[in-house]
Amino acid sequence: MPDAGGEARAVAGERERFARAALTRVIEPGDEHGGRWLREFGAQGLMARLTAAELEEAGLTGATARRLAGYRIRATGADPGRDLAAIAAVGGRFICPGDQEWPTQLDDLGDARPIGLWVRGRADLRKWALRSVAVVGARACTPYGAHMAATLGSGLAERGWVVVSGAAYGVDGSAHRGTLAAGGATVAVLACGVDVVYPRGHAELIGRIAEQGLVIGELAPGDHPTPSRFVLRNRVIAALTRGTVVVEAEYRSGSLVTARSAQKLGRYTMGVPGPATSGLSAGVHELLRGEGVLVTDAAEVAELVGDIGDLAPERRGPVLPRDLLDPVSARVLEAMPARGAADVGRLARAGGTTTDETLGRLYELHSLGFVERHGEGWHLTRSAIRGSNARRGGP
Amino acid sequence: MPDAGGEARAVAGERERFARAALTRVIEPGDEHGGRWLREFGAQGLMARLTAAELEEAGLTGATARRLAGYRIRATGADPGRDLAAIAAVGGRFICPGDQEWPTQLDDLGDARPIGLWVRGRADLRKWALRSVAVVGARACTPYGAHMAATLGSGLAERGWVVVSGAAYGVDGSAHRGTLAAGGATVAVLACGVDVVYPRGHAELIGRIAEQGLVIGELAPGDHPTPSRFVLRNRVIAALTRGTVVVEAEYRSGSLVTARSAQKLGRYTMGVPGPATSGLSAGVHELLRGEGVLVTDAAEVAELVGDIGDLAPERRGPVLPRDLLDPVSARVLEAMPARGAADVGRLARAGGTTTDETLGRLYELHSLGFVERHGEGWHLTRSAIRGSNARRGGP
Numbered sequence: 001m002p003d004a005g006g007e008a009r010a011v012a013g014e015r016e017r018f019a020r021a022a023l024t025r026v027i028e029p030g031d032e033h034g035g036r037w038l039r040e041f042g043a044q045g046l047m048a049r050l051t052a053a054e055l056e057e058a059g060l061t062g063a064t065a066r067r068l069a070g071y072r073i074r075a076t077g078a079d080p081g082r083d084l085a086a087i088a089a090v091g092g093r094f095i096c097p098g099d100q101e102w103p104t105q106l107d108d109l110g111d112a113r114p115i116g117l118w119v120r121g122r123a124d125l126r127k128w129a130l131r132s133v134a135v136v137g138a139r140a141c142t143p144y145g146a147h148m149a150a151t152l153g154s155g156l157a158e159r160g161w162v163v164v165s166g167a168a169y170g171v172d173g174s175a176h177r178g179t180l181a182a183g184g185a186t187v188a189v190l191a192c193g194v195d196v197v198y199p200r201g202h203a204e205l206i207g208r209i210a211e212q213g214l215v216i217g218e219l220a221p222g223d224h225p226t227p228s229r230f231v232l233r234n235r236v237i238a239a240l241t242r243g244t245v246v247v248e249a250e251y252r253s254g255s256l257v258t259a260r261s262a263q264k265l266g267r268y269t270m271g272v273p274g275p276a277t278s279g280l281s282a283g284v285h286e287l288l289r290g291e292g293v294l295v296t297d298a299a300e301v302a303e304l305v306g307d308i309g310d311l312a313p314e315r316r317g318p319v320l321p322r323d324l325l326d327p328v329s330a331r332v333l334e335a336m337p338a339r340g341a342a343d344v345g346r347l348a349r350a351g352g353t354t355t356d357e358t359l360g361r362l363y364e365l366h367s368l369g370f371v372e373r374h375g376e377g378w379h380l381t382r383s384a385i386r387g388s389n390a391r392r393g394g395p
Numbered sequence: 396m397p398d399a400g401g402e403a404r405a406v407a408g409e410r411e412r413f414a415r416a417a418l419t420r421v422i423e424p425g426d427e428h429g430g431r432w433l434r435e436f437g438a439q440g441l442m443a444r445l446t447a448a449e450l451e452e453a454g455l456t457g458a459t460a461r462r463l464a465g466y467r468i469r470a471t472g473a474d475p476g477r478d479l480a481a482i483a484a485v486g487g488r489f490i491c492p493g494d495q496e497w498p499t500q501l502d503d504l505g506d507a508r509p510i511g512l513w514v515r516g517r518a519d520l521r522k523w524a525l526r527s528v529a530v531v532g533a534r535a536c537t538p539y540g541a542h543m544a545a546t547l548g549s550g551l552a553e554r555g556w557v558v559v560s561g562a563a564y565g566v567d568g569s570a571h572r573g574t575l576a577a578g579g580a581t582v583a584v585l586a587c588g589v590d591v592v593y594p595r596g597h598a599e600l601i602g603r604i605a606e607q608g609l610v611i612g613e614l615a616p617g618d619h620p621t622p623s624r625f626v627l628r629n630r631v632i633a634a635l636t637r638g639t640v641v642v643e644a645e646y647r648s649g650s651l652v653t654a655r656s657a658q659k660l661g662r663y664t665m666g667v668p669g670p671a672t673s674g675l676s677a678g679v680h681e682l683l684r685g686e687g688v689l690v691t692d693a694a695e696v697a698e699l700v701g702d703i704g705d706l707a708p709e710r711r712g713p714v715l716p717r718d719l720l721d722p723v724s725a726r727v728l729e730a731m732p733a734r735g736a737a738d739v740g741r742l743a744r745a746g747g748t749t750t751d752e753t754l755g756r757l758y759e760l761h762s763l764g765f766v767e768r769h770g771e772g773w774h775l776t777r778s779a780i781r782g783s784n785a786r787r788g789g790p
Contacts, residue, residue, distance in 0.1 A: 276692065277539070294684050
């Protein structure tokens, strides 16, 4: 009875997801002690032990005992049913390790890996993250910093890269805005619940990102940011992306924390230079005097992180067979003309869906190597045409 | 009869110097063909062959034959006696490989080594070059570039470094001026005769450098600059110094030629970053994306090039025994107080010489590890005090 077995596994999976959702209220982002217990006991096992006082406290040292006491209080108060309902109410979802959509590169964080991610937005996080770059920097940036962040955002978008940032004022906001202005794909990683608007002044921006991109975070709905949550959020940005570009940062700033996390995780670390007289470039220059690579435009970023070769798109082929595409993406791909380019509106009409939905699918198809973008037009890659011809019995 | 033998050697040396002075009119800077013949035949031998048509022309290919014809014409017209009188008339001298004052690091240039150097100024080139850094960059620099060049010049001067540049408009001029403003030591390497003022607008600056520093070059008195002479002058700047800092440079600019020469010669290559939006920083950023090291101030430059340790002056000792100092330097050193600092005026009076002369000697003594400077005051280094006490029978 394979179906019944599959159903049992699905139920077990849902219980584990439920327990992980609860644990996002119990264990702070990046807490490796909690992460180790989670690995040892599983999510359900750990929640059971925390709520039923089954975890042995004997022999624990002061700090660990205090930590455990904190877990117990928060575990008793957790209401994952309410949190999952809250995320559903804003059209979002909760994803865990093991899910199709889970970005497995986060596993590089070891026991500091997020317990799960709360997500708003239509796109598939895993597929977007495969082809993403972080652009981060100072909140109180100069007009130069804002200009560079926006230019990098739009330039990366035009090259089919997904731009990840933290939705903060200054560089983060400019990077998101530049990407959106170019019709590109962007992901905001928040240090609070994905239904919480922080900073308040970015309400409209975060709303647009949730509509056209993805807003994600480790904190349960309604949860608020704290200084340590901002710092630890940065490790998620670093781990999720192929590389991190720092645009303006003072000495010892949060953006440098992201850059150093990226370095430790083996990701590319880049910095945009500025005047040596600017305190807001001092942190970037410090980075560039170490392991960081100096970049001055999106082409240089793409050249560094893009081993699939933006400069040689004809050599890039689909990374997934057509038959594994979900039905909506497959419809958008079928709507693509065999020769020449089509714009998003035409493809949406042909595929019978919205332009926002179509644009999301196009970026997904781009990251998978099926389509390319030139300005406003989208067309099939050479290898996608070859694959299509083969299916149609063509040359 | 050792005295007679010494005299004979001195006469032979003078004849060789005379021939080398003549050859600076015959062989263009950096001409490796001429350099190879010079190495094979010696200066007198080569001049004799060129003027007496003794060099076999049979079997030479077209280009080499034409080159030789050019040499012959120029060798016949050369008048080293007049050139040596001209340099003496402006208070200068001609130095050659083998001279005490010859900077032996120029030997790294192989057959492209200068045939000799025409020099104006009081200081000892060899000693200054031991502790020198080049600061070069765009002629049409921005106010930011001019500011950075001047700041580096003064900062390096304050740390006892000699600043070498090309006396051009823009970055070069600002580097020289910043150094002079801080009472520092600076060397201008010209692409023309050292009695020729080029550019005209720098007449006063070049005059001041000849007074307070050194003006040097490969070209004979009265000779004029040409585009290739500018390019080849850069190899002398690169070879003479411990490292080259590029402040603002466009793609493919002459400053990058200096930087690449420095790299090939195993010298440090550094660049000052600027806005990614500035075409005048594009060349520097290109350098920094390769082997160049990003520097933002004089401390970072000194840290990189200064293996004798600006950060640990107490560990730095004299590199020459006191007894080998020339009489004037020895008098200035004797005038130094055993404790505390003295200013230049006081030392000049005590040593019975001018303040300019004294300042030159102090920089020489500094480069040799005898004295240190803090603001306007000069004092003995710890190891110089120890040496002095040992001589006086002190502790």
